[in-house]
Amino acid sequence: MAPILEVRNLRTQFSGPNGYVTVVDGVSLTLAQGETLAIVGESGSGKSVTAMSILRVLPEPPARIAGGEVLLEGRDLLKLDEEAMRAVRGHQISMIFQEPMTSLNPVMTIGDQIVEALCEHRDISQDDAFAEAVALLERVRIPDAKRRVLEYPHRLSGGMRQRVMIAMALACRPQILIADEPTTALDVTVQAQILTLLAKLQSEFGMGILLITHNLGVVARVAQRVMVMYAGRVVEEAPVGPLFKHPLHPYTEGLLGATPRMHSDAEEGARQRLVDIPGTVPLPDKLPPGCAFAPRCPKVFDRCLKERPELVTNRDGRKTACFLTQERTA
Amino acid sequence: MQAFRDFWRRYRRKTSAVIGLVLLLFVFLVAFVGPWIVPGDPWDMATMPFLWPGTNAEFPLGSDTLGRDILTGIIHGSRVSLLIGFAATLAALGLGVTVGALAGYFRGWIDDVLMRITEIFQTVPTFLLAVVLVAIFKPSMTTIVLAISAVTWPSIARLVRAEFLSLREREFVQSCVVIGMGETRIIFRQILPNCLPPIIVMSSVMVASAILTESGLSFLGLGDPNLMSWGTMIGIGRDAMRTAWYMSALPGVAILITVLALNLVGEGLNDALNPRLKNH
Amino acid sequence: MSGPLLSIAGLIVHFNTSQGTVRAVDGVSLSLNKGETLGLVGESGCGKSTLGKAIVGLVKPTAGSVQLDGMEIAGLSRGELRRHRARLQMIFQDPYASLNPRLRVGKIIEEPLSVHGVGNARERRAAVVQLAERVGLRPEMLTRHPHEFSGGQRQRIGIARALALNPEIIICDEPVSALDVSVQAQVVNLLGDLQRERGLSYLFISHDLSVVQHLAHRVAVMYLGKIVEQAPRKSLWARPLHPYTRTLLAAVPVPDPDQPKLIDQPMVEGEIPSPLNPPSGCHFRTRCPFAQAICAEQEPALKEVADGHFVACHFVERKPDGTVTAP
Numbered sequence: 001m002a003p004i005l006e007v008r009n010l011r012t013q014f015s016g017p018n019g020y021v022t023v024v025d026g027v028s029l030t031l032a033q034g035e036t037l038a039i040v041g042e043s044g045s046g047k048s049v050t051a052m053s054i055l056r057v058l059p060e061p062p063a064r065i066a067g068g069e070v071l072l073e074g075r076d077l078l079k080l081d082e083e084a085m086r087a088v089r090g091h092q093i094s095m096i097f098q099e100p101m102t103s104l105n106p107v108m109t110i111g112d113q114i115v116e117a118l119c120e121h122r123d124i125s126q127d128d129a130f131a132e133a134v135a136l137l138e139r140v141r142i143p144d145a146k147r148r149v150l151e152y153p154h155r156l157s158g159g160m161r162q163r164v165m166i167a168m169a170l171a172c173r174p175q176i177l178i179a180d181e182p183t184t185a186l187d188v189t190v191q192a193q194i195l196t197l198l199a200k201l202q203s204e205f206g207m208g209i210l211l212i213t214h215n216l217g218v219v220a221r222v223a224q225r226v227m228v229m230y231a232g233r234v235v236e237e238a239p240v241g242p243l244f245k246h247p248l249h250p251y252t253e254g255l256l257g258a259t260p261r262m263h264s265d266a267e268e269g270a271r272q273r274l275v276d277i278p279g280t281v282p283l284p285d286k287l288p289p290g291c292a293f294a295p296r297c298p299k300v301f302d303r304c305l306k307e308r309p310e311l312v313t314n315r316d317g318r319k320t321a322c323f324l325t326q327e328r329t330a
Numbered sequence: 331m332q333a334f335r336d337f338w339r340r341y342r343r344k345t346s347a348v349i350g351l352v353l354l355l356f357v358f359l360v361a362f363v364g365p366w367i368v369p370g371d372p373w374d375m376a377t378m379p380f381l382w383p384g385t386n387a388e389f390p391l392g393s394d395t396l397g398r399d400i401l402t403g404i405i406h407g408s409r410v411s412l413l414i415g416f417a418a419t420l421a422a423l424g425l426g427v428t429v430g431a432l433a434g435y436f437r438g439w440i441d442d443v444l445m446r447i448t449e450i451f452q453t454v455p456t457f458l459l460a461v462v463l464v465a466i467f468k469p470s471m472t473t474i475v476l477a478i479s480a481v482t483w484p485s486i487a488r489l490v491r492a493e494f495l496s497l498r499e500r501e502f503v504q505s506c507v508v509i510g511m512g513e514t515r516i517i518f519r520q521i522l523p524n525c526l527p528p529i530i531v532m533s534s535v536m537v538a539s540a541i542l543t544e545s546g547l548s549f550l551g552l553g554d555p556n557l558m559s560w561g562t563m564i565g566i567g568r569d570a571m572r573t574a575w576y577m578s579a580l581p582g583v584a585i586l587i588t589v590l591a592l593n594l595v596g597e598g599l600n601d602a603l604n605p606r607l608k609n610h
Numbered sequence: 611m612s613g614p615l616l617s618i619a620g621l622i623v624h625f626n627t628s629q630g631t632v633r634a635v636d637g638v639s640l641s642l643n644k645g646e647t648l649g650l651v652g653e654s655g656c657g658k659s660t661l662g663k664a665i666v667g668l669v670k671p672t673a674g675s676v677q678l679d680g681m682e683i684a685g686l687s688r689g690e691l692r693r694h695r696a697r698l699q700m701i702f703q704d705p706y707a708s709l710n711p712r713l714r715v716g717k718i719i720e721e722p723l724s725v726h727g728v729g730n731a732r733e734r735r736a737a738v739v740q741l742a743e744r745v746g747l748r749p750e751m752l753t754r755h756p757h758e759f760s761g762g763q764r765q766r767i768g769i770a771r772a773l774a775l776n777p778e779i780i781i782c783d784e785p786v787s788a789l790d791v792s793v794q795a796q797v798v799n800l801l802g803d804l805q806r807e808r809g810l811s812y813l814f815i816s817h818d819l820s821v822v823q824h825l826a827h828r829v830a831v832m833y834l835g836k837i838v839e840q841a842p843r844k845s846l847w848a849r850p851l852h853p854y855t856r857t858l859l860a861a862v863p864v865p866d867p868d869q870p871k872l873i874d875q876p877m878v879e880g881e882i883p884s885p886l887n888p889p890s891g892c893h894f895r896t897r898c899p900f901a902q903a904i905c906a907e908q909e910p911a912l913k914e915v916a917d918g919h920f921v922a923c924h925f926v927e928r929k930p931d932g933t934v935t936a937p
Contacts, residue, residue: 042790157881187882188858189858189861189881190653190881191863214791217863220866221864241868244866254792260821273799274795274798276799277795280763280793
């Protein structure tokens with residue numbers, strides 16, 4: 001299927017005390033209709049900045065997009081002026097965030113906020129917009145939507161607020177939804193509800209979802225493809241099944257080993273040591289010269305310390321940025 | 331040392347803050363070395379009265395209604411004004427920090443009692459209260475300092491209380507409770523150092539307002555009769571306001587410069603110490 | 611050895627707010643043995659953190675008993691509690707808020723020793739270096755301030771501080787939930803190693819069932835101030851009996867692409883109600899797919915249905931032949 005979104009070689013920088021620091025370094029991705037692509041990584045990996053760069057919602061300065069292309073149906077979003085970009089945001093690409101409370105206006109009822117969002121992008125009367133707001137809340141399975149539409153955000157629970165955010169994000173039937181850690185602040189039972197809801201809405205509307213998360217369990221449950229990011233670069237990209245069964249990059253392997261697994265037989269595996277990756281993610285202005293993961297990598301060898309591995313497609317179509325796997329398949 | 335260098339880097343980013351600091355240092359310099367350079371008693375009737383500034387090189391700023399040298403007055407007065415400003419602030423800090431810390435840390439009835447007392451002080455207009463206090467206890471350096479601190483401590487107490495209320499809920503304080511640390515040590519060694527930045531910022535502005543209050547009291551004739559302060563000088567010049575406005579204006583300029591400097595420094599300190607702005 | 615090291619009985623913590631009484635902990639009984647990890651799991655607002663704080667005396671219990679080695683410590687004043695502090699320590703959730711930003715790390719680790727007057731300055735200094743090395747910090751790091759450290763390193767500092775007095779029990783309040791996965795694994799491993807070396811007992815409070823499964827010997831599941839199920843780890847995962855426990859287990863996303871996609875699974879509706887106004891009878895009944903009239907009328911007692919396996923549900927029963935039926 002032809003991708004609706006294609007990002008090529010995206011580079012985003014932040015100004016620091018000693019000049020610009022590259023936080024996202026040459027990220028490329030594609031997203032097709034109806035597909036869920038997960039970007040996983042720990043804090044400092046650049047996954048959120050990637051998402052925000054696509055929608056151009058980073059404050060500039062201190063941020064600047066230093067290079068690359070973001071092609072939405074062939075049109076480069078990075079070349080659009082602010083007004084044209086506003087028409088894209090919320091209309092063709094929408095975004096939801098980790099903490100819905102900060103994205104909602106505390107002094108407006110949720111109904112008014114949805115109406116406002118609808119009138120921004122569409123030629124629609126207030127009454128129609130209000131009726132549609134109720135319909136949208138019903139679509140995100142908010143019980144008693146007619147009453148809820150008149151409530152203020154603080155009266156809703158975290159899960160309900162996230163549903164409202166999803167309703168607003170989907171108001172204009174976007175082709176792409178960027179979900180930045182949408183369930184991280186929620187309890188597990190509510191997280192499961194929200195993820196299920198997103199999956200159902202996706203099958204109804206067929207939008208592509210770009211899911212930003214640190215939780216590998218969430219990835220396994222909802223995504224078709226995964227990109228693993230480390231220190232601003234993509235280190236591995238693969239379909240979900242193969243990636244979890246047979247991770248190629250040592251960082252992916254480490255992440256999977258570090259995640260405690262639940263076993264139905266609790267004795268199996270439990271209370272064994274987890275694989276721990278020594279050290280921490282390097283700061284973007286203190287990256288080592290070679291592979292950024294080299295100082296923490298159990299399989300490091302000379303070349304990794306001097307030279308930076310590029311993201312290369314292997315014979316089986318998977319991509320990794322590691323000399324080991326590249327040599328093995330070459 | 332590193333912390334100080336970071337602080338200075340943030341402080342000097344703001345030009346107005348640096349100007350304020352330079353002005354303030356100048357005022358301090360005048361107060362410290364001025365009386366050596368311009369010796370003599372400011373109360374001495376050194377020359378003819380109503381001498382306009384710039385007419386006699388020996389008395390460049392002229393003289394007042396009784397022939398006292400205005401330059402000597404301003405230079406000696408700087409000591410009085412600064413001393414009263416800082417002493418009153420220090421006294422207000424002592425009381426305000428203690429009350430605020432106790433109220434914010436212990437909460438409950440201690441908080442209720444202390445805050446009601448604080449509110450009583452806050453409901454009375456501060457300057458009027460200071461006038462009444464000084465009038466009752468006879469004007470002197472000590473009573474003026476105490477009167478000013480008596481009207482300014484409530485704002486410190488409120489600030490410190492608010493800081494304590496939020497800091498005492500922080501996990502590092504709970505962690506001190508769990509290791510069995512005593513309450514005095516938690517209050518003074520753990521929490522208090524963490525609310526110093528806002529206290530410092532507020533203090534600089536309080537010194538300025540204490541100087542203004544002292545001037546106001548002296549203007550009304552409630553200054554220490556043995557001390558020549560800027561306020562006293564303005565008070566003296568008041569009677570000749572129409573004919574010789576310079577007598578009030580010159581010490582007024584001195585007050586203006588000092589208060590402005592303190593406010594600029596306070597604003598600079600706020601930007602440099604405020605953690606929310608630190609990362610920019 | 612006689613009896614458990616720590617035993618909690620009928621513990622109640624209520625807070626009075628302007629909107630009414632918050633029943634944060636509503637009659638909890640638990641016990642913790644030497645060298646054991648008891649996992650306490652539940653969603654936000656279930657009262658698990660308040661329970662931990664009540665045990666160490668950070669929150670005053672409204673009623674109930676907390677016994678340390680048979681001695682009652684609930685409701686003791688801070689002065690009286692001091693003697694017991696050395697035995698009962700705590701590790702906090704937020705590695706950024708739990709260290710005083712103005713103190714050097716060496717000082718932070720030393721404080722418990724100086725507060726309790728252990729050794730002279732030189733001896734304490736040596737002890738601090740040893741503690742730091744044990745948790746994986748280099749001695750030269752001790753002169754730095756907390757803000758110079760990453761989240762994982764800060765949590766190590768917090769652990770060193772908790773270990774300084776050589777406690778027997780450590781209450782771990784979500785110690786790894788603020789950390790990245792790779793760092794979380796380091797801290798989980800460190801906690802496990804320390805337990806084996808020193809015979810520590812942990813009350814491990816967490817919302818993350820997979821971490822709890824990894825560390826705990828026994829697990830208690832909390833919902834709206836009450837324990838709804840408590841069991842040895844193995845039997846809890848082999849056969850979770852309370853409908854809430856099952857919901858919770860099913861909701862945890864597991865990094866296994868072969869498990870069914872979420873969209874194909876039935877889902878429990880709704881969210882945890884406010885502890886200001888919990889439902890009558892069984893607190894879970896408003897979300898429970900098996901709820902009947904009796905659930906609203908009568909509060910189910912926590913009863914032992916199998917060896918060490920306790921459940922509070924009207925529909926879980928132990929038959930005379932020893933088998934257990936569950937809805």
